[in-house]
Amino acid sequence: MHDVDHYGLTVLFVSVALFAAVVSTRLSSAIRIPAPAIFLAVAAVAASLVPQLGSLPVVTDQRIVTIALIIILFDGGTSMGLRRFSTAATAIVWVGVAGTVVTAGALAVCAHLILGFDWTAALLLGTALAPTDPAVVFSVLGGQEIAGRSGTLLEGESGFNDPVGIALMASLLGASGGGLHALGAGLGTFALQMVVGAAVGVAGGYLLREVAVRLPLGHPALHPLRVIAFAGAIYGAGTVLHGSGFLAVFLAGIVVGDVETPEAPHVERFTGALSSLAEIVAFTVLGLTVDLSHVATAAEWVPGVVLAVLMMLVVRPLLVGVVLVPVRLTRRERVFVLWSGLKGAVPILLGTFLLLEGVPQARRLYDIIFVVVLISVVVQGGTVPLAARKLRIPMRSDAAREKAGARVATPHPGPGDSARSGS
Numbered sequence: 396m397h398d399v400d401h402y403g404l405t406v407l408f409v410s411v412a413l414f415a416a417v418v419s420t421r422l423s424s425a426i427r428i429p430a431p432a433i434f435l436a437v438a439a440v441a442a443s444l445v446p447q448l449g450s451l452p453v454v455t456d457q458r459i460v461t462i463a464l465i466i467i468l469f470d471g472g473t474s475m476g477l478r479r480f481s482t483a484a485t486a487i488v489w490v491g492v493a494g495t496v497v498t499a500g501a502l503a504v505c506a507h508l509i510l511g512f513d514w515t516a517a518l519l520l521g522t523a524l525a526p527t528d529p530a531v532v533f534s535v536l537g538g539q540e541i542a543g544r545s546g547t548l549l550e551g552e553s554g555f556n557d558p559v560g561i562a563l564m565a566s567l568l569g570a571s572g573g574g575l576h577a578l579g580a581g582l583g584t585f586a587l588q589m590v591v592g593a594a595v596g597v598a599g600g601y602l603l604r605e606v607a608v609r610l611p612l613g614h615p616a617l618h619p620l621r622v623i624a625f626a627g628a629i630y631g632a633g634t635v636l637h638g639s640g641f642l643a644v645f646l647a648g649i650v651v652g653d654v655e656t657p658e659a660p661h662v663e664r665f666t667g668a669l670s671s672l673a674e675i676v677a678f679t680v681l682g683l684t685v686d687l688s689h690v691a692t693a694a695e696w697v698p699g700v701v702l703a704v705l706m707m708l709v710v711r712p713l714l715v716g717v718v719l720v721p722v723r724l725t726r727r728e729r730v731f732v733l734w735s736g737l738k739g740a741v742p743i744l745l746g747t748f749l750l751l752e753g754v755p756q757a758r759r760l761y762d763i764i765f766v767v768v769l770i771s772v773v774v775q776g777g778t779v780p781l782a783a784r785k786l787r788i789p790m791r792s793d794a795a796r797e798k799a800g801a802r803v804a805t806p807h808p809g810p811g812d813s814a815r816s817g818s
Contacts (some may be wrong), residue, residue: 472648526737699766
């Protein structure tokens with residue numbers, strides 16, 4: 396019975412923690428601090444007070460966050476859909492790839508020339524900090540979705556550059572040699588991951604569309620489970636074929652996002668709720684891996700603050716701004732997109748790659764990444780709603796969005812109606 400009591404206590408603790416995390420989203424709105432920052436900070440403090448909470452092996456943390464990202468990226472792809480994606484596909488791919496590479500290179504140069512890191516460490520640090528985070532961007536908007544081309548571009552860039560950043564990091568770590576040579580040696584691996592991941596994602600997405608339309612299930616509750624299982628299979632197939640499983644999942648979500656079936660609204664609500672849970676789990680698990688006694692030292696937080704300031708005020712506004720030149724946006728939309736490039740779970744996940752590979756200064760690099768992400772989420776994330784209002788960026792509430800999505804269940808949907816996720 397002792398084991399049963401211990402297990403019951405564990406379930407009680409986890410359930411109360413999850414309840415508190417969900418309720419904290421209301422606190423987030425009141426104090427103007429994004430919920431992901433609260434999850435990160437509270438988990439880090441809890442791990443410092445109760446060291447057993449951070450005792451999971453890094454590889455276990457990485458696998459948990461990987462599952463969470465599969466759900467988040469698939470849900471992000473379905474929320475966009477093929478119709479919206481096609482209106483800005485070229486811009487999304489261009490900014491997602493070129494913007495990530497430019498950001499990684501610029502931050503690496505800053506880390507090398509200003510902070511004194513060797514080229515290998517600088518490249519790894521820049522690559523880890525390059526991706527933005529779609530979950531953070533839209534969680535800070537207070538239940539509203541960005542409308543128009545800027546919203547499509549932001550959501551698409553964030554979803555696309557996560558797989559790009561992960562593939563780029565894997566290529567660097569897998570390449571022989573060091574410094575700039577590692578970057579050149581990893582380009583072939585990076586290209587392979589992108590091409591194979593895209594092919595698997597598009598093919599898997601169209602297969603899921605056919606399954607959703609031609610193979611209805613007996614019970615409506617089974618449709619969301621089928622979608623999530625298929626998303627996991629697509630990630631697995633893409634990874635086994637040496638492609639980017641994350642890119643495959645995101646593109647598959649885009650392909651099935653406009654499938655119009657009676658079950659689509661139910662699938663949307665289920666995947667949306669599951670994505671919110673995945674966000675809580677990802678940021679909490681990653682926060683538990685942080686050692687605050689290390690982060691609090693000047694050797695970690697000073698470089699973190701320097702890189703965060705350079706990233707927010709110099710690198711993204713100037714260099715990603717150049718990447719955005721050929722993209723059709725108004726001046727206000729351009730400013731909003733450049734300010735809303737928030738960092739999130741993916742940079743910290745990439746930091747765990749450094750820990751697992753045992754690269755020199757891995758723990759210090761990981762702590763610096765945590766500092767940059769926390770500053771980005773708090774400073775940029777806390778001001779994104781204000782920036783949207785000041786720049787008069789159009790937004791719509793979740794209620795309006797659900798009303799629009801509900802129209803797909805009617806017998807004669809209009810030409811503008813759409814739904815998320817093939818059931």
